[in-house]
Amino acid sequence: MTEFSTRAVHAGQEPDAGTGAVIPPIHVTSTYAQDGIGNMRAGYEYSRGGNPTRDGLQTLLADLDGGVAAYSFASGLAAEDALLRAYLEPGARVVMGNDVYGGTHRLVNRVHVPWGVQLVVVDMSDVDAVRGALEGCSREDGAVGGDPRRTRSWKIADIAGLAELGHAGGALLVVDNTFASPYLQQPLSLGADAVVYSTTKYLGGHSDVVGGAVVLADEALAEAVAFLQFGAGAISSPFDAFLTTRGIKTLAVRMERHSANAQAVAESLVGAPGVERVFYPGLADHPGHEVAAKQMRSFGGMLSLSLSGGAAAAKRFAESTEVFTLAESLGGVESLIGYPSEMTHASVRGTELEVPDDIVRLSVGIEDAGDLVADLRQALTR
Numbered sequence: 001m002t003e004f005s006t007r008a009v010h011a012g013q014e015p016d017a018g019t020g021a022v023i024p025p026i027h028v029t030s031t032y033a034q035d036g037i038g039n040m041r042a043g044y045e046y047s048r049g050g051n052p053t054r055d056g057l058q059t060l061l062a063d064l065d066g067g068v069a070a071y072s073f074a075s076g077l078a079a080e081d082a083l084l085r086a087y088l089e090p091g092a093r094v095v096m097g098n099d100v101y102g103g104t105h106r107l108v109n110r111v112h113v114p115w116g117v118q119l120v121v122v123d124m125s126d127v128d129a130v131r132g133a134l135e136g137c138s139r140e141d142g143a144v145g146g147d148p149r150r151t152r153s154w155k156i157a158d159i160a161g162l163a164e165l166g167h168a169g170g171a172l173l174v175v176d177n178t179f180a181s182p183y184l185q186q187p188l189s190l191g192a193d194a195v196v197y198s199t200t201k202y203l204g205g206h207s208d209v210v211g212g213a214v215v216l217a218d219e220a221l222a223e224a225v226a227f228l229q230f231g232a233g234a235i236s237s238p239f240d241a242f243l244t245t246r247g248i249k250t251l252a253v254r255m256e257r258h259s260a261n262a263q264a265v266a267e268s269l270v271g272a273p274g275v276e277r278v279f280y281p282g283l284a285d286h287p288g289h290e291v292a293a294k295q296m297r298s299f300g301g302m303l304s305l306s307l308s309g310g311a312a313a314a315k316r317f318a319e320s321t322e323v324f325t326l327a328e329s330l331g332g333v334e335s336l337i338g339y340p341s342e343m344t345h346a347s348v349r350g351t352e353l354e355v356p357d358d359i360v361r362l363s364v365g366i367e368d369a370g371d372l373v374a375d376l377r378q379a380l381t382r
């Protein structure tokens with residue numbers, strides 16, 4: 001099994017040994033019978049510590065990103081929290097991209113900073129700013145995190161360049177690869193130390209499960225995250241792990257369609273009446289186009305646009321679509337439209353992560369591209 005699409009269907013998903021069931025059963029048990037005290041039949045003792053359905057998903061996730069191990073959690077933020085607490089100690093510094101998911105900023109700013117961590121926010125596509133933010137870091141106290149796809153303007157960060165810079169500055173590079181998914185982009189192969197996901201999005205793919213994951217390149221860090229998964233207990237449930245595994249089987253085909261549809265939508269919006277700018281890295285004039293083309297298989301399903309009528313027009317547009325559903329989140333088969341400054345990024349209003357109020361965000365689904373373009377056109381005329 002060498003190619004991604006094959007591994008996405010089979011890794012960690014052997015038919016059930018006992019019955020031959022092609023789809024391994026969902027192990028909805030909290031505990032496991034012991035044949036004598038401490039004599040476990042298959043190594044499983046209690047489901048917070050280990051569960052075959054969760055293990056199947058974790059094997060699959062580690063395989064797809066080329067990591068030494070992966071751990072799945074109850075949400076993307078639980079995964080980020082476990083990774084950061086596994087690595088950081090009070091006094092450590094987190095250098096964060098200035099347009100990460102608002103909840104990631106809130107997690108570090110309101111949970112880890114009060115615990116003694118320093119937070120420095122920079123533009124991850126500005127090499128000098130990142131170098132400056134790393135000054136004085138040592139291997140013990142650095143971490144760089146960034147989602148290379150950003151809601152505000154979709155600046156693209158060069159992962160290989162950041163890894164080099166981070167490692168030279170004594171930092172660990174963590175990439176939130178949620179928007180790209182492992183099908184479009186493989187941060188560990190570009191030098192990142194860890195990848196985090198909200199599996200709620202493209203990996204689950206159907207807007208029916210909340211979850212998160214961490215994939216690691218290093219055994220020691222993997223052990224520390226494994227301990228926190230068990231010790232703090234923010235595990236994914238067997239049913240959530242099953243739904244995520246089922247979603248991943250079609251990840252490759254879905255991502256191809258998301259990218260193709262988003263490209264068609266982006267091109268249709270350029271120059272459309274009422275549209276000021278379209279931010280999509282698949283457009284040749286996007287400032288991050290070349291870096292994205294170098295490190296991604298295609299450009300993904302997320303894009304933003306600004307409206308020339310400002311906030312009022314942006315809100316009216318977001319409330320006027322019929323195929324695109326007005327909702328938080330992204331990455332499902334259905335197209336969603338959002339108004340970040342009052343929805344996904346409301347928690348960062350008034351900070352340097354604030355999203356301008358003329359911006360509308362689209363999560364382009366796998367519906368018919370012509371229907372999507374027509375829907376946006378009719379909403380623009382309103």
Ligand SMILES: Cc1ncc(COP(=O)(O)O)c(C=O)c1O
Nearest residue numbers: 075076077101176178198200211
């Ligand atoms: C890029 C990104 N990372 C992390 C998260 C957090 O994930 P979750 O909502 O599963 O906790 C989100 C949620 O929207 C996200 O968009």
